Amino acid sequence: MKISDAEIKKxxxxxxxxxxxxxxxxxxxxxxxxxxxVEKSWSFKGKNGEVLGQKIRPLKRVxxxxxxxxxxxxxxxxxxxVPAIVAGVKxxxxxxxxxxxxxxxxxxxxxxxxxYHIGGAQAVGFLTYVAGVDKIVGPGNVFAAFAKKEVFGxxxxxxxxxxxxxxxxxDSTANPEWVAADMLSQAEHGSGFxxxxxxxxxxxxxxxxxxxxxxxxxxxxxxxxxxxxxAAYGRIFVAKSMKAGxxxxxRLAPEHLxxxxxxxxxxxxxxxxxxxxxxxxxxxxxxxxxxAGPNHVLPTNGTARxxxxxxxxxxxxxxxxxxxxxxxxxxNGENIAEMANSEGFxxxxxxxxxxx
Amino acid sequence: MKISDAEIKKxxxxxxxxxxxxxxxxxxxxxxxxxxxVEKSWSFKGKNGEVLGQKIRPLKRVxxxxxxxxxxxxxxxxxxxVPAIVAGVKxxxxxxxxxxxxxxxxxxxxxxxxxYHIGGAQAVGFLTYVAGVDKIVGPGNVFAAFAKKEVFGxxxxxxxxxxxxxxxxxDSTANPEWVAADMLSQAEHGSGFxxxxxxxxxxxxxxxxxxxxxxxxxxxxxxxxxxxxxAAYGRIFVAKSMKAGxxxxxRLAPEHLxxxxxxxxxxxxxxxxxxxxxxxxxxxxxxxxxxAGPNHVLPTNGTARxxxxxxxxxxxxxxxxxxxxxxxxxxNGENIAEMANSEGFxxxxxxxxxxx
Numbered sequence: 001m002k003i004s005d006a007e008i009k010k011x012x013x014x015x016x017x018x019x020x021x022x023x024x025x026x027x028x029x030x031x032x033x034x035x036x037x038v039e040k041s042w043s044f045k046g047k048n049g050e051v052l053g054q055k056i057r058p059l060k061r062v063x064x065x066x067x068x069x070x071x072x073x074x075x076x077x078x079x080x081x082v083p084a085i086v087a088g089v090k091x092x093x094x095x096x097x098x099x100x101x102x103x104x105x106x107x108x109x110x111x112x113x114x115x116y117h118i119g120g121a122q123a124v125g126f127l128t129y130v131a132g133v134d135k136i137v138g139p140g141n142v143f144a145a146f147a148k149k150e151v152f153g154x155x156x157x158x159x160x161x162x163x164x165x166x167x168x169x170x171d172s173t174a175n176p177e178w179v180a181a182d183m184l185s186q187a188e189h190g191s192g193f194x195x196x197x198x199x200x201x202x203x204x205x206x207x208x209x210x211x212x213x214x215x216x217x218x219x220x221x222x223x224x225x226x227x228x229x230x231a232a233y234g235r236i237f238v239a240k241s242m243k244a245g246x247x248x249x250x251r252l253a254p255e256h257l258x259x260x261x262x263x264x265x266x267x268x269x270x271x272x273x274x275x276x277x278x279x280x281x282x283x284x285x286x287x288x289x290x291x292a293g294p295n296h297v298l299p300t301n302g303t304a305r306x307x308x309x310x311x312x313x314x315x316x317x318x319x320x321x322x323x324x325x326x327x328x329x330x331x332n333g334e335n336i337a338e339m340a341n342s343e344g345f346x347x348x349x350x351x352x353x354x355x356x
Numbered sequence: 357m358k359i360s361d362a363e364i365k366k367x368x369x370x371x372x373x374x375x376x377x378x379x380x381x382x383x384x385x386x387x388x389x390x391x392x393x394v395e396k397s398w399s400f401k402g403k404n405g406e407v408l409g410q411k412i413r414p415l416k417r418v419x420x421x422x423x424x425x426x427x428x429x430x431x432x433x434x435x436x437x438v439p440a441i442v443a444g445v446k447x448x449x450x451x452x453x454x455x456x457x458x459x460x461x462x463x464x465x466x467x468x469x470x471x472y473h474i475g476g477a478q479a480v481g482f483l484t485y486v487a488g489v490d491k492i493v494g495p496g497n498v499f500a501a502f503a504k505k506e507v508f509g510x511x512x513x514x515x516x517x518x519x520x521x522x523x524x525x526x527d528s529t530a531n532p533e534w535v536a537a538d539m540l541s542q543a544e545h546g547s548g549f550x551x552x553x554x555x556x557x558x559x560x561x562x563x564x565x566x567x568x569x570x571x572x573x574x575x576x577x578x579x580x581x582x583x584x585x586x587a588a589y590g591r592i593f594v595a596k597s598m599k600a601g602x603x604x605x606x607r608l609a610p611e612h613l614x615x616x617x618x619x620x621x622x623x624x625x626x627x628x629x630x631x632x633x634x635x636x637x638x639x640x641x642x643x644x645x646x647x648a649g650p651n652h653v654l655p656t657n658g659t660a661r662x663x664x665x666x667x668x669x670x671x672x673x674x675x676x677x678x679x680x681x682x683x684x685x686x687x688n689g690e691n692i693a694e695m696a697n698s699e700g701f702x703x704x705x706x707x708x709x710x711x712x
Contacts, residue, residue, distance in 0.1 A: 320650035
């Protein structure tokens with residue numbers, strides 16, 4: 001199932017010059033952003049000369065699932081592989097049910113050599129038991145998702161992503177045509193369960209927006225998909241004030257949040273829960289989905305209350321370092337033995353006492 | 357089930373002065389270490405004036421399970437609560453099936469006011485559905501552990517910890533009595549499944565160690581517990597060299613690793629997988645379990661290949677910030693639209709085009 005370098009090269013050569021330039025710039029932007037997430041090992045000396053520290057190292061071998069039976073998703077490859085590469089992961093194993101020219105091009109740009117033509121649950125099994133990776137990331141179909149749950153513990157996995165969500169927090173200064181366009185960009189994913197929500201303090205804006213959405217849906221080549229999704233989770237909320245709107249947003253904890261309002265920066269400060277925040281009329285969600293630099297793998301289904309975007313921190317492991325010397329042990333041994341004894345751990349206490 | 361401030365204060369007053377002093381110093385050490393893990397929000401301006409960033413905020417409300425039917429485990433409270441407090445978590449809810457003086461004392465030292473007298477699976481349900489926390493941490497019995505798995509997704513949880521493990525990498529310069537004492541401190545936990553392992557390059561040392569272990573076990577008030585655990589997972593490996601010993605350690609990926617050898621610092625650099633590394637003869641595991649500062653909640657069961665100690669990073673969430681302006685959108689719009697179109701996302705493309 002391994003695709004040779006020569007074949008990847010040949011497939012990559014079929015990419016259009018325009019798409020090539022776009023992907024190159026996207027990779028560069030995503031690299032620049034994620035480099036800011038790099039953490040360094042550290043250590044310090046305590047007052048009795050003991051050394052304490054934290055070692056940070058990249059995971060050794062990571063598996064990456066790129067969907068691709070029907071379409072090509074080079075952005076998925078970029079968003080999952082770049083943080084791993086920036087973290088210092090040396091061995092990246094990519095699996096996909098298809099190899100399209102754009103994905104092949106990104107593989108070559110990122111220097112990834114291990115690509116296997118395999119998809120579904122069996123691809124997850126392959127990564128875990130044959131390729132021997134430490135972690136599997138990347139979205140798959142429902143079979144791949146359940147397989148990832150199954151192998152979790154033997155390997156690490158990223159979160160199981162739910163349907164995508166957008167919430168637009170907009171006041172009457174927002175352009176309803178633009179907001180409608182952004183809501184539709186969420187509804188088009190095709191699961192029928194995407195949430196496309198607007199929260200506003202203006203009933204007039206809400207009505208304008210509804211008209212724009214209807215008109216854009218009717219004109220869309222994807223009309224049926226949009227109608228299904230919007231009927232399920234397409235909503236416009238009218239709040240008493242923009243601050244009350246923020247409360248709604250915080251309860252939704254949306255994957256993507258756009259804020260388009262006069263006092264947008266002030267409102268942004270009140271947001272507690274969101275995967276990514278897009279501020280101002282020109283920060284349309286696809287800017288971040290593809291290009292700006294931050295990751296497009298974001299917490300869904302309200303988990304932004306406690307979860308974070310995929311990042312460099314997902315591809316490292318930390319190890320604590322403790323180096324006590326004789327003086328430090330003699331100085332603190334009584335305290336340590338006292339605590340161990342109080343918890344009923346006789347042999348913990350004894351391991352200290354024997355050294356004193 | 358809520359225990360009043362007055363009752364916590366009264367219970368705390370029963371603590372012995374010696375244990376009180378030990379706990380105070382332990383809290384201070386754990387705080388100092390975890391303060392080094394604090395991360396700050398950041399942002400930067402791109403070349404077209406766009407602003408990109410990462411906001412870091414503490415979780416709002418965290419639940420902490422402290423075991424305590426039979427014994428008192430103040431160290432569990434310290435190790436789970438301090439990183440949350442250092443992260444900036446304002447609302448900590450502690451549950452435990454018992455309230456002992458040492459735990460009450462630590463509650464007061466840490467300024468935690470919400471304590472409920474409840475344990476088991478129902479405590480996990482209480483934290484999730486009544487107390488409304490965002491994350492639950494802390495070890496419980498098997499019922500609490502399965503309950504945590506059940507509520508995962510509605511709230512975040514820490515890892516489900518397996519039985520504890522120690523591996524001692526020792527050459528012939530190590531003191532076999534001390535190494536034996538450390539192995540027994542692991543075997544005494546009582547699950548019968550703790551791993552107490554030594555890896556050495558010296559057959560003579562291995563034989564001395566076996567004698568010491570036997571003698572210490574026979575003299576122990578916990579002899580039966582130790583024998584059961586050591587029979588299951590107590591082992592001494594003799595490797596061809598210390599470097600070959602490190603290979604064994606890396607495959608074990610132990611929760612705790614002690615290195616006692618002439619070239620211990622050199623060997624430490626070769627270790628890829630371990631939760632915490634204790635270097636030198638005076639760095640007995642209980643030094644870290646109770647007192648030194650690094651966390652005692654560590655990855656078990658080989659998961660140190662990809663997992664980290666509990667830390668401040670477990671109590672924060674990150675949000676990406678994207679703020680594009682008109683110029684940045686006009687400059688990059690073609691590229692973004694090209695990528696969206698190549699993946700078949702018509703409305704993603706349209707959301708960009710409509711703004712151009």
